[in-house]
Amino acid sequence: MNTRAWIVFLDESGVSLLPQVRRAYAPRGRTPHLRHRLNWKRASMAAALGYHATDPDRGPRLCFHLKPGSYDTAALIDVLEQVKVFYPGEPVILVWDGLSAHWSRAMRAWVAEQGWLTLERLPAYAPELNPVELLWSSLKKRELANPAGDHLADVADATEQGIHRINHHQHLPWSYLAHTGLTIHPPHPPNLRKDQ
Template sequence: MTPPTTRTWSRRGHTPEIRVRGRSRRRLSVAALACYKTGEPSRLMYRPYPDARPDGRKSFSWKDYRHLIQAAHQQLGGPIVLVWDNLNTHLSADMRRYIADRDWLTVSPLPPYSPDLNPVEGIWSVLRRTTTAHHAFADPADLNTAVRRGLRQLQYRPDILNGCLTGTGLRHQPP
């Protein structure tokens, strides 16, 4: 809920200010998959979860990631090679069992502490610099709406998604 700041322009001697009434600890958790397939436009799939969930959980569980992976499998209609970071939820025993039971799912972990190899980190950077920059959110619903709108706009920009992959140094052949 605390607005991120970035650079902006103003008249010389007039520093722009955004006043924020206190610091809220409320947040929005988002999981995303950047999907790349040779000969097809890049795709972005995501699931946002507010911190006020019915089960009281403030972060994604392995079941939430499972639902996202299953939705991706249904939409993409083929095998998935999932490259992800070493988040403890990704490495849980339940998640490992789920992955082992799916012949269409192959997982390759990123090396520890390597956000520069994760294209989704580039997507978060773009979102912070565009949609949420210089915005003081009135309430959690306002934050949720802004993030969803920003991610929806990125879904229609495969050039930006390709740029996030290119920024990792990994190869991708755009359509």
């Protein structure tokens, strides 16, 4: 493994104007009501959460992207171009799942021309190994819980607030990684005695 590389986990999720109903506090006897227009407009968001392979003081870093509709290979290449700018001149080992757009012929051809990028695939049916899943859960339980906006811009604003919250509290991305059971920084090998 390149010890100067960033280990970056990437994942996508969908969000819509249909509210994600969550439990809320209200005065006793006054049940809260959530009013919305049953608007089915959808957006997709992608997050790349990076940890440095050997230097914990350099991470974590969170790169975020939001777009109307869904991601295809071309849109994901745009996201990876943004990731490249986010880690200028540094090698990146990108870890993501087996989504067909992640491993399409066009994606593999584009990656083959990128000297800075190496792709690694998560095991099938193992979303619990991607710390970005915990980021989505955090956003959907807080900033994206019970929204009743009329426009995707309202969802974008709420999501941006959540990303700022997570970036402001550096312990959160580390906790997402810890929850997966994965470690980035291997323990130092024990000192060997000279007579061994």
